[in-house]
Ligand SMILES: NC(=O)C1=CN([C@@H]2O[C@H](COP(=O)(O)OP(=O)(O)OC[C@H]3O[C@@H](n4cnc5c(N)ncnc54)[C@H](OP(=O)(O)O)[C@@H]3O)[C@@H](O)[C@H]2O)C=CC1
């Protein structure tokens with residue numbers, strides 16, 4: 001029997017995963033989606049050739065259920081779903097903040113739950129998906145989850161106690177880089193460059209720096225030192241970043257994201 005996977009609450013992250021699975025060779029006939037609005041269900045059907053069903057039907061038909069609704073919608077989804085989920089289903093949560101114990105308390109005793117924090121670069125197969133086992137998830141469940149999310153990028157196992165930190169760094173991480181690109185493009189405008197050229201220069205600098213960070217095996221400090229010439233331009237910029245407290249701001253920002261992830265733990269805040 002072919003295994004079916006259902007994505008429940010197919011919004012931005014659910015669709016990113018779904019599209020990646022299809023790019024990676026999953027047959028649309030082995031995938032199910034659910035949506036709250038009929039027009040969204042129709043859009044997913046038309047775009048990917050997948051069947052859109054109710055949450056209850058997905059729970060009955062699919063061996064693996066990937067829940068990608070907002071943390072605040074998870075309680076209501078589980079209330080609707082719980083009576084229909086046999087205990088042998090693998091339930092994968094993609095939501096920020098919510099611990100595996102939240103699912104285990106609402107599903108049949110012994111249901112395996114895996115928590116995953118992925119990110120939007122799943123759309124270009126460059127996600128990082130951080131994976132933790134709930135109390136009934138086995139090595140097989142983790143490996144299966146890695147196989148699904150490995151199709152849209154890298155995966156990393158962490159103890160669940162590190163998931164809120166991983167969410168701050170990796171789940172939200174792409175937003176910080178988009179924010180930096182936006183701010184640096186504004187700087188280019190101030191310096192007299194046309195917006196499109198400023199954008200292209202900063203994006204290419206970001207791509208070049210990202211590839212060197214990934215492929216050069218060199219520490220970020222070494223890479224930065226190589227750009228920073230004595231009495232040159234870069235050190236003047238670095239002095240401004242330090243005197244404006246950018247390092248401290250980033251540490252505080254990620255701490256705030258981690259704290260918000262913790263607050264979302266109850267699923268209704
Ligand atoms: N966006 C990101 O970068 C990341 C998000 N996440 C996590 O992924 C999850 C989804 O986030 P995101 O994709 O941004 O949010 P979206 O709002 O885009 O997606 C959630 C989807 O779930 C649908 N939905 C809500 N309740 C139900 C229900 N009962 N039955 C069926 N569908 C339902 C919503 O419908 P409707 O369209 O009607 O609102 C929406 O389409 C969150 O838990 C978030 O923490 C994790 C990593 C990164």
Ligand SMILES: O=C(O)[C@@H]1CCC=N1
Pocket residue numbers: 096167171172
């Ligand atoms: O902002 C959020 O809550 C979600 C989770 C991680 C990225 N986006």
